[in-house]
Amino acid sequence: MTRIDDIFQKPKAKALIAYITVGYPSIEATKEVVPLLVESGCDIVELGIPFSDPLADGATIQKASFCALQNGITPKRCLELAQQLRQEVNIPLVFMTYYNPVFKYGIEKFCYDSAVIGVNGIIVPDLPPDEGSELEAISHKQGLDLIYLLAPTSTEERIEMVARKSRGFIYLVSVTGVTGVRESLTTNLDELVARVKRKTSKPICVGFGISTRQQAGQIARVADGVIVGSQIIQLMQAEDDFTSVCSFVKELRQALDRAQSS
Amino acid sequence: MQPDKKGYFGEYGGRFVPETLIPVLDELEATYREVKNDAVFWGEFESLSRDYSGRPTPLYAAEGMTRHCGGARILLKREDLAHTGAHKINNALGQGLLARKMGKRRIIAETGAGQHGVATAAVCAKLGLTCIVYMGEEDVRRQALNVFRMKLMGAEVRTVCGGSRTLKDAINEAIRDWVTNAQDSHYLLGSVVGPSPYPRMVRDFQSVIGKETRKQIKDKTGRLPDYIVACVGGGSNAIGIFYPFLKNEEVKLIGVEAAGKGLKSGMHAATLVAGSAGILHGTKSYLLQDKEGQIKQTHSISAGLDYPGVGPEHSFLKDSGRVKYVAVDDGQALEGFKLLCRTEGIMPAMETAHAIYYVIELAGSLNKNEIVDINLSGGGDKDIDIVAEAMEAGK
Numbered sequence: 001m002t003r004i005d006d007i008f009q010k011p012k013a014k015a016l017i018a019y020i021t022v023g024y025p026s027i028e029a030t031k032e033v034v035p036l037l038v039e040s041g042c043d044i045v046e047l048g049i050p051f052s053d054p055l056a057d058g059a060t061i062q063k064a065s066f067c068a069l070q071n072g073i074t075p076k077r078c079l080e081l082a083q084q085l086r087q088e089v090n091i092p093l094v095f096m097t098y099y100n101p102v103f104k105y106g107i108e109k110f111c112y113d114s115a116v117i118g119v120n121g122i123i124v125p126d127l128p129p130d131e132g133s134e135l136e137a138i139s140h141k142q143g144l145d146l147i148y149l150l151a152p153t154s155t156e157e158r159i160e161m162v163a164r165k166s167r168g169f170i171y172l173v174s175v176t177g178v179t180g181v182r183e184s185l186t187t188n189l190d191e192l193v194a195r196v197k198r199k200t201s202k203p204i205c206v207g208f209g210i211s212t213r214q215q216a217g218q219i220a221r222v223a224d225g226v227i228v229g230s231q232i233i234q235l236m237q238a239e240d241d242f243t244s245v246c247s248f249v250k251e252l253r254q255a256l257d258r259a260q261s262s
Numbered sequence: 263m264q265p266d267k268k269g270y271f272g273e274y275g276g277r278f279v280p281e282t283l284i285p286v287l288d289e290l291e292a293t294y295r296e297v298k299n300d301a302v303f304w305g306e307f308e309s310l311s312r313d314y315s316g317r318p319t320p321l322y323a324a325e326g327m328t329r330h331c332g333g334a335r336i337l338l339k340r341e342d343l344a345h346t347g348a349h350k351i352n353n354a355l356g357q358g359l360l361a362r363k364m365g366k367r368r369i370i371a372e373t374g375a376g377q378h379g380v381a382t383a384a385v386c387a388k389l390g391l392t393c394i395v396y397m398g399e400e401d402v403r404r405q406a407l408n409v410f411r412m413k414l415m416g417a418e419v420r421t422v423c424g425g426s427r428t429l430k431d432a433i434n435e436a437i438r439d440w441v442t443n444a445q446d447s448h449y450l451l452g453s454v455v456g457p458s459p460y461p462r463m464v465r466d467f468q469s470v471i472g473k474e475t476r477k478q479i480k481d482k483t484g485r486l487p488d489y490i491v492a493c494v495g496g497g498s499n500a501i502g503i504f505y506p507f508l509k510n511e512e513v514k515l516i517g518v519e520a521a522g523k524g525l526k527s528g529m530h531a532a533t534l535v536a537g538s539a540g541i542l543h544g545t546k547s548y549l550l551q552d553k554e555g556q557i558k559q560t561h562s563i564s565a566g567l568d569y570p571g572v573g574p575e576h577s578f579l580k581d582s583g584r585v586k587y588v589a590v591d592d593g594q595a596l597e598g599f600k601l602l603c604r605t606e607g608i609m610p611a612m613e614t615a616h617a618i619y620y621v622i623e624l625a626g627s628l629n630k631n632e633i634v635d636i637n638l639s640g641g642g643d644k645d646i647d648i649v650a651e652a653m654e655a656g657k
Binding site (some may be wrong): 004051052053054055056058060066069074075082097098099100102103104105125126127130131148149150151152153154155158164173175176177178 | 268276277278279280281282283284285286288424425430431434438441442443444445469540541542544548551553554555556558607
């Protein structure tokens with residue numbers, strides 16, 4: 001089984017990270033699509049545990065979360081599903097969710113249960129490092145990487161703090177805003193990545209708003225990885241056999257590989 | 263009490279928000295610290311509170327209601343007489359001045375009953391700021407009068423159709439706007455909820471209610487009241503009147519939440535009475551949530567109380583036992599509303615009517631020497647349609 005760190009060991013490797021909401025559009029769909037994402041070239045899959053009030057998410061993931069909850073998805077079901085997926089895929093699996101479901105499940109128990117089934121990391125967008133000491137200590141004890149986020153508004157001090165505390169990689173939010181497909185990204189993204197690079201040698205993966213191979217290729221020239229979510233979810237919604245999801249992911253893979261060799 | 267450095271009241275509070283907002287909160291906190299002892303800032307706040315908002319609001323001896331209840335003497339702190347018809351103007355004015363000081367010309371607000379939206383729209387009109395108000399679809403329907411008021415004052419009202427289509431979802435959407443426009447927009451949050459420094463800052467702006475009450479009651483009766491009763495949704499009017507009395511242990515403080523269709527029905531908004539600790543909208547506090555940590559749908563006849571969270575300082579005050587929290591249901595609140603109309607010729611907001619009903623029961627059990635002070639947090643003009651609907655249904 002691959003750990004998150006191993007993904008970034010290969011020189012100049014560009015990681016492709018996919019986000020999906022567990023249980024959207026159905027539980028079966030999640031089970032089917034994850035191995036296909038891996039086959040098509042994803043290096044890490046983020047499994048979104050749905051929350052009723054996803055305030056860092058735009059319309060697409062809000063809708064997916066709502067639908068998943070309607071489908072009866074709970075953190076426990078997500079853990080069961082991750083355990084099944086672990087038997088089928090070797091890449092790192094990362095949970096992404098909001099703090100309240102983790103808090104209510106029990107921080108200690110959540111980390112323990114996640115680690116036991118072979119989940120490798122956790123991302124909690126409403127838990128900045130200022131509030132994260134408890135989850136940090138417990139997740140690290142269990143060998144889970146707690147991945148923190150940086151944003152275009154982050155100050156130099158905060159970049160240093162997040163760089164020091166984030167494990168696995170640093171999740172760099174590309175825009176001031178919520179998740180969701182956008183036509184154009186922040187113009188000074190290169191500069192933003194460079195600012196973070198000056199403070200750390202940890203891998204930097206960029207997410208929020210990335211929906212085309214052009215955007216992915218452009219980001220991969222400067223960053224270590226690209227995170228794509230809403231566009232994948234929109235494509236999943238449209239069909240049963242995930243043909244267009246797979247071809248989209250393959251395109252992203254090619255764009256990243258080209259950026260690596262250039 | 264003052265929260266600790268990280269904005270915690272005991273174990274409640276904090277800043278559970280996306281990274282994007284942390285530097286924005288730092289800036290807000292720094293500006294607030296800067297003005298804390300700035301005589302010019304508070305001078306302008308006080309002068310506008312007087313000439314624009316109409317402060318101090320009266321402390322009124324409700325003799326008709328007192329006679330009806332047949333016990334303790336009842337006094338009403340008349341926040342309904344403040345400009346725009348509720349206590350909400352105090353906080354809107356304070357934060358409006360703060361936003362102007364920070365150079366933020368675009369104001370985002372959420373509203374449930376519409377009172378905070380109207381207060382914010384008024385302050386923005388006065389200070390020349392752009393105003394966007396998020397309001398749940400259900401609340402837009404049941405508080406149509408306030409929607410019209412906001413529009414007249416130049417605010418853009420954005421209807422929120424997600425989730426329960428009430429206050430909780432309006433806050434989600436306001437936060438999403440804020441994350442997107444953090445650099446040029448100030449989120450003028452309307453209650454003592456949200457990430458630090460909001461709970462403390464909003465309390466400070468609202469504590470003018472308690473400070474005035476303290477002086478007025480001493481002038482009138484020569485002593486402090488035995489009870490202070492206020493309704494609690496997010497909890498800003500309650501903390502505003504409670505705060506200056508916290509150290510006077512002899513003054514009993516009671517917060518009244520919405521029991522909706524009854525606590526057993528599950529259709530209520532009694533967060534402190536029936537909830538448990540969790541994290542929502544940037545703060546750790548009591549919440550109404552299921553066993554998986556998903557936020558529950560709430561219900562109350564009053565839009566302003568229809569919220570699954572509550573301010574972290576209230577959570578602290580509940581656990582410490584300093585404030586007692588109770589719940590009053592829709593039907594009882596309607597009784598309270600009608601009683602104040604009949605005995606005093608005052609129409610309270612349906613939110614406040616919850617506190618009125620509680621006092622009807624309480625005052626009757628006390629003797630004539632005791633004094634009960636109710637924070638009459640807002641007027642009921644906005645609720646006429648809901649009241650008519652409920653009275654029709656109750657026939």
